[in-house]
Amino acid sequence: MGIFAHAMPLAGFAGGLMIGLAASLMLLADGRVAGVSGLAARAAAIGTSSAPYTVALAFTAGLPLGAFLIGTTGNVITRFPASPWILIIGGLLVGYGTWLGSGCTSGHGVCGLSRVSPRSLAATFCFMAAGMIIVFLMKFIAGVA
Amino acid sequence: MNRQTLIALAAGILFGAGLAISGMADPARVRAFLDITGAWDPTLAFVMGGALIPMVLAWRIRLKLQRPLVAPAFDLPTAAKLDAKLLAGSTIFGIGWGIAGLCPGPAIADLALQPWPAAMFVFAMLTGMLVCRMQSRFMTRLAPPSIIQRKTT
Numbered sequence: 001m002g003i004f005a006h007a008m009p010l011a012g013f014a015g016g017l018m019i020g021l022a023a024s025l026m027l028l029a030d031g032r033v034a035g036v037s038g039l040a041a042r043a044a045a046i047g048t049s050s051a052p053y054t055v056a057l058a059f060t061a062g063l064p065l066g067a068f069l070i071g072t073t074g075n076v077i078t079r080f081p082a083s084p085w086i087l088i089i090g091g092l093l094v095g096y097g098t099w100l101g102s103g104c105t106s107g108h109g110v111c112g113l114s115r116v117s118p119r120s121l122a123a124t125f126c127f128m129a130a131g132m133i134i135v136f137l138m139k140f141i142a143g144v145a
Numbered sequence: 146m147n148r149q150t151l152i153a154l155a156a157g158i159l160f161g162a163g164l165a166i167s168g169m170a171d172p173a174r175v176r177a178f179l180d181i182t183g184a185w186d187p188t189l190a191f192v193m194g195g196a197l198i199p200m201v202l203a204w205r206i207r208l209k210l211q212r213p214l215v216a217p218a219f220d221l222p223t224a225a226k227l228d229a230k231l232l233a234g235s236t237i238f239g240i241g242w243g244i245a246g247l248c249p250g251p252a253i254a255d256l257a258l259q260p261w262p263a264a265m266f267v268f269a270m271l272t273g274m275l276v277c278r279m280q281s282r283f284m285t286r287l288a289p290p291s292i293i294q295r296k297t298t
Contacts, residue, residue, distance in 0.1 A: 006177065008168050012188040015167020016195020022160035023196065024203035029152040031213030032220045034160065036250040037274075044271050046278060050220055054146070055153040062157015063250060064257035069158070070165035071258050078255055079173035080262040081245055090245025091252070091266040093237050095273025098249060100281075101234025102224070105248040106160075108235070109193065112222075114200035122227050123235035128179075130239025135179040138244070 023110050030055060035107025036063070037098035101126075148215040161254040167192040170255050172246030179243050234277075241273075 026034040032051055041047030042056035049056060070076055081087060098104045101123055103112065108127075112120020146154075168174045168188050177186035212218055242248050247255070247266055255263035 006174075006184065007186050007188045007191075009188065009191045012167045012169075012191035013195040015163040015165070015169065016192035016197075017199060018159050018163030018166065018195075019192065020196035020199035020203075022156040022163060024199045025152060025156045025159070027200075027203050027207060027213075028210065029214040029216070030149050030156075031216040031218060033222060034156060036160075036248075036253065040249055040253055041271070041274050044274075046271060046275050048278075052149060054150040058146075058150045058154035059157040059160075060253060062154045062159075063161035063164070063254040066158040066161025066163070067165040067170055067254035068161075068257035070162050076165045076258060077168075077171050077174075078259045079171055080255075080259055081172060084262075084265055086245055087247075087262055087266045088269045090241045090247060091269025092273040092276075093241025093244065094248060094252075094266075095241075095270035095275075096277045097234045097236070097238025097241060097273075098270075099234065099274040099277035101231050101236075101238055102222075103235075104238060104250070105242075106250050107222075110196045110200055113193075114197045115204050117222075119224060119227055119231055123231055126232055126235035127239030127242060130236045131179040131243035132181055134240045134243035135176055136182055139180065139183065 019106075019110060020114075023106070026059070027111070033107055033111040034059065035103050035111060036060075037095075037104040038102075038107060041099070097127075152215055160250065161257075163196075164251050164254045165258070167195075170251050170258060172251070174246075175248075175251070176243070176246040179246075 023034040026032055038047060038049045039051060039056040040060045042049040042051050042053065043060040103123060108120040108123040113124055164170050169192055174186055174188060177184060178189035245266060249270065252263055252266045252270060256267065
């Protein structure tokens with residue numbers, strides 16, 4: 001209990017396995033990494049990924065479809081930041097950063113780490129550390145946790 | 146729909162379902178993982194662990210395959226150099242991730258669960274990508290071609 005009171009290790013692990021299986025399916029059947037930022041950019045017709053357009057669009061459209069299916073159980077909680085500014089500033093930085101850094105939590109974090117790619121190890125360290133530091137700063141300096 | 150597209154759709158659905166089951170579609174839970182000095186929630190670490198197991202195996206199986214099961218050839222990232230763009234970009238991404246508790250996958254999956262706030266984030270994210278793309282094209286155009294020529298001669 002204590003600090004882990006709200007954790008869901010089993011659901012997290014099970015969901016993680018599904019994410020890993022999905023990424024494995026993309027790798028072994030389609031021959032490419034399941035990097036969401038790259039495929040979503042391609043699906044939005046702004047990306048430079050070499051993925052066929054229909055592949056990028058199908059994968060990207062599948063994400064909300066899958067979430068919707070699980071959402072019908074009524075057990076999925078989504079607590080968003082209340083301020084639209086937080087969403088807009090966060091979104092701009094996530095888009096800019098994933099483009100410049102060539103990947104996000106899926107491409108670098110899941111696909112890259114499992115390949116022991118030095119670039120992805122460095123990227124994952126950077127975004128994890130930056131995320132922890134900004135949450136700390138928002139909490140203690142700005143007072144908006 | 147060809148087989149490659151069907152596989153991508155199936156993978157996307159499985160990925161989105163995994164995000165919803167794992168709690169990663171919940172921005173507050175993601176921020177609680179990053180909040181190491183508060184009520185730390187380690188769930189994200191279990192998600193990562195669960196996702197890495199099949200993928201470590203998949204990379205091993207990949208070595209035994211001449212070509213992917215339904216596509217003509219493997220098309221995988223080849224960059225090997227650790228450069229400033231990678232480190233700066235990933236750090237900027239991490240700042241945005243910490244601010245909102247959202248990264249691209251969960252944000253897109255959440256379009257089905259919290260359409261308006263998720264759409265606001267996704268729209269801003271695509272705008273950020275476009276800004277970075279335009280900026281890097283502009284910088285490439287600014288770079289004098291003489292530098293490149295000097296290197297090759």
